[in-house]
Amino acid sequence: MKLSGGVEWALHCCVVLTGMTEPVPAARLAEFHDVSPTYLAKQLQALSRAGLVRSVQGQAGGYVLTRAPERISVLDVVEAVDGAQAAFTCTEIRQRGPFAATPEACRTPCPIARVMIDADKAWRESLRATSIADLAGTVARDVGPGTLPRAQAWIAQRA
DSSP: OOOOHHHHHHHHHHHHHTTOSSOBOHHHHHHHHTOOHHHHHHHHHHHHHTTSEEEEOSTTOEEEESSOGGGOBHHHHHHHHHOSOOSOOOOOGGGSSTTOOOGGGGSSOOHHHHHHHHHHHHHHHHHHTOBHHHHHHHHHHHHOTTHHHHHHHHHHSOO
């Protein structure tokens, strides 16, 4: 499983947005994370299309979460940015070659497809079980309880 860099950026932005009381401009988020404003804007647009963030227009505009961070899963963000397609696609290779199985013999997925499907389900369930609020709490535990509030204060300062 390989995720795009946009997933990482989108998750970081969602974590930062958890404690913001005012909309945060995309340019400010890009500056804080030292990432391309153009590329980050695409990730924020994907989050907006998925209904995870809302764009507020105007001089004091920017992005806000659309619901409580406890109600946004990591899977929501991953699927918003990279899509919901399965990681594995079975091409029924067992129906090819000199010992090709007949379609009738392939009514159930092969062991390889089953294990890959099970792995995809487990991965998605793990991401579904972790919320943006959980990630924000982990930042406080791992880096220090004041880190996220300091970051949010810096971001809230209008340039």
